[in-house]
Structure formats: structure tokens, C-alpha cells
Amino acid sequence: MSQPTVLVIDDNESLRETIRENLELDGYDVFNASCASEAMKILHVKRADLILLDLMLPDADGLALISRIRAVTDAPVIVISGKAAWVDKVVGLEMGADDYLAKPFEMKELSARVKAGIRRYRGRPAPNTHDAPRRTRFGAHTLDSARFQVFGDDGKSCDLTPMEFRLLEALVHAPHRVLSREQLLDRARAGDFEVGDRAIDIQVARIRKKLGASELIQTVRGVGYSLNCDIEDL
Numbered sequence: 001m002s003q004p005t006v007l008v009i010d011d012n013e014s015l016r017e018t019i020r021e022n023l024e025l026d027g028y029d030v031f032n033a034s035c036a037s038e039a040m041k042i043l044h045v046k047r048a049d050l051i052l053l054d055l056m057l058p059d060a061d062g063l064a065l066i067s068r069i070r071a072v073t074d075a076p077v078i079v080i081s082g083k084a085a086w087v088d089k090v091v092g093l094e095m096g097a098d099d100y101l102a103k104p105f106e107m108k109e110l111s112a113r114v115k116a117g118i119r120r121y122r123g124r125p126a127p128n129t130h131d132a133p134r135r136t137r138f139g140a141h142t143l144d145s146a147r148f149q150v151f152g153d154d155g156k157s158c159d160l161t162p163m164e165f166r167l168l169e170a171l172v173h174a175p176h177r178v179l180s181r182e183q184l185l186d187r188a189r190a191g192d193f194e195v196g197d198r199a200i201d202i203q204v205a206r207i208r209k210k211l212g213a214s215e216l217i218q219t220v221r222g223v224g225y226s227l228n229c230d231i232e233d234l
Contacts, residue, residue, distance in 0.1 A: 003027065003028065003029045004027070004028050004029065004049040004050070004118045004122070005028065005029045005030075005031065005046065005047060005048050005049050005050075006023055006028045006029070006030050006031070006048065006049065006050050006051070006052065006114060006118075007030075007031045007032075007033065007039065007042060007043065007046070007048040007050075007051045007052070008020060008023075008030060008031070008032050008033070008052045009033045009034075009035075009036070009039045009051065009052065009053045009054060009057070009062075009065075010032075010034070010052070010053075010054040010080065011034050011035060011054065011056070011057055011058050012054070013034065016032045016034070017032075018107070019052065019107075019110065020032055022107045022110070022111065023111070023114065026111055026114075026115070028114070031046060031048075034058075035057055035058050035059045035060070036057050036059050036060035036062075036065045036068075037059055037060075039051075039065070039069075040068060040069075040072075043069065043072050043073060044072060047073075048073060048075045049075055049118045049121055049122065050075055050076050050077075050078065050114055050117045050118050050121065051069060051073075051075055051076070051077045051078070052078050052080055052110075052114070053065065053066070053069075053077055053078070053079050053080065053097070054079075054080055054081060055079060055081040056081070056082070062079070062081070063095045064095075066095045066096045066097055067095065067096065069096075070096050070162055074148075074162075075121060076098040076099065076117040076118070076120070076121050077096065077097045077098055077099075078097070078098060078099040078100070078101060078113055078114070078117060079097045079099070079100045079101070080101050080102075080103060080105070080110075081100070081101075081102060081103060082102070082103045095161065096161050096162035096163060098117060099113055099117060101113060134146065134233065135233070135234040136172055136173070136231050136232070136233055136234065137231060137232040137233075137234055138172050138175070138216070138227065138229055138230075138231045138232075139211075139213055139216050139229045140152060140153050140213065141153075141158070141211060141213075141216075142234065143168065143169060143172050145169065148162070148165055149165065150165065150168065150211070152211075152212075158210045158211060159210065160207065160210060161206075163203060164203055164206060164207050164210070167184055167200070167203050167204070167207065168207050170183075170184055171184075171217060171225060171226065171227040172227055172231060173231075174226075174227070175226075175227045175229065175230060175231050176226060176227065176228070176230075177226055177227075178220045178223050178224055178225070178226045179224050179225060179226065180223055180224040181200040181201075181224050181225075182224075183224065184200050184224060184225065185199065185200055200224075200225075204217055204219075204225055215228060216228055216229055
């Protein structure tokens with residue numbers, strides 16, 4: 001397997017170089033970008049196995065940049081930010097980040113997060129090119145795993161964020177089973193956010209609104225959530 005590649009996006013040159021030096025000692029190939037535009041240029045020509053993203057960039061909001069990154073790669077994104085409030089972590093989850101590390105941090109912790117993120121990313125099963133992309137029908141909606149999206153009967157996308165999709169996918173693949181908030185949080189992201197159960201409640205409320213069918217996801221008080229309908233693999 002080729003040498004893992006990490007893209008570091010941060011306008012602090014000193015921190016970028018410190019991260020690069022440490023990760024290169026760990027055996028990673030590291031690319032640095034000081035702004036959003038530079039980062040996107042790199043992502044269009046280089047494969048990244050993981051992205052470290054600062055939220056305070058000179059030419060873009062870091063959270064908004066996550067959606068642009070997701071348009072070109074599904075590599076895990078670890079937010080590194082001086083904003084350590086619970087709400088900032090939740091917003092990072094909502095926008096599609098996989099992990100969140102507050103500044104200042106120890107390089108050993110960063111290395112451990114990077115290693116875990118890349119291991120999960122590279123450990124994902126490769127798609128079977130001989131099989132049709134998996135689609136699952138539930139209620140009046142179709143979950144399309146190949147396109148990472150859910151569609152209504154009218155063919156329109158529900159515009160789910162990456163985390164919303166992964167959370168709903170977990171429920172769809174376990175119909176009529178109650179999944180705890182801890183199970184859903186574990187399945188909905190690859191990192192080690194410490195944001196509490198409230199993050200899942202926020203996501204479920206958003207999913208229900210986007211589906212326009214609040215009855216599909218049942219709340220089991222004190223436990224978690226379940227999909228309240230049968231499914232059909234297409």
C-alpha cells in the first residue's frame with residue numbers, strides 16, 4: 001500500500017511546519033496549504049488520505065470549506081481549531097467533519113488521531129464493481145449508498161450532510177431495531193468527538209425535517225432511535 005498522504009490546511013506557517021515535520025517522522029507524505037484556494041488546488045491533483053483543517057482561514061470560513069472538500073474527496077477531515085466550545089464541535093459534525101481537535105494540542109495526540117483516521121479510511125471495503133450500486137427503499141424514499149444521498153419519490157435529493165447520511169444509513173440498515181445514541185454517534189462519524197448525546201438529537205431533528213416524514217424515525221425515550229418502516233433492497 002502506498003505511503004499515506006495528509007493535507008494540512010492552516011494559515012499559521014510555524015504550526016504547519018511543526019505538524020509536517022512530526023507527521024513525516026511518522027511516515028506520512030504531507031502537503032501544506034495556507035488558505036482555502038491553495039488547498040482546493042492541491043485536492044484536485046493529489047489524493048489525500050486525511051485532511052487537517054483549521055477553521056480560521058484568510059480567504060474562507062473553514063466550516064464552509066468542508067462542503068467543498070466533500071465534493072472532491074471522502075477522506076476524513078479533522079478540524080484543528082482554537083474554538084473548543086461544545087457548539088463548535090457540533091457544528092463541525094453537522095458540516096461533515098470526522099474529528100475535532102482543540103488548540104493547543106499535543107503532537108502525540110494529533111498523531112494518534114491521524115493514525116486512527118487513516119486506518120479507518122483505508123480499511124473501508126472497496127466497492128464491488130461487478131455489482132450494481134446498492135440502493136435501499138424505505139417509506140417514500142430511496143437511500144443511494146453509491147451517491148451518498150437520499151432521494152424522494154420525485155427524484156429530488158434531500159440534501160443530507162455527510163453525518164446526516166451516515167446516521168440515517170445506520171437506521172435504514174437496521175429497521176425496527178433500536179440503536180442507542182452512542183451506537184449512532186459511533187456509526188455516524190469516524191473520529192472521537194466528545195460532544196454528548198445532544199449531537200444525535202440535533203441530527204435526527206434535521207433528518208426528519210429534510211425527509212418531510214417525522215414518523216419514519218421513532219424516538220425510544222431514554223434509549224435512542226429506530227426506523228419505523230420496512231425496507232427493500234433495489
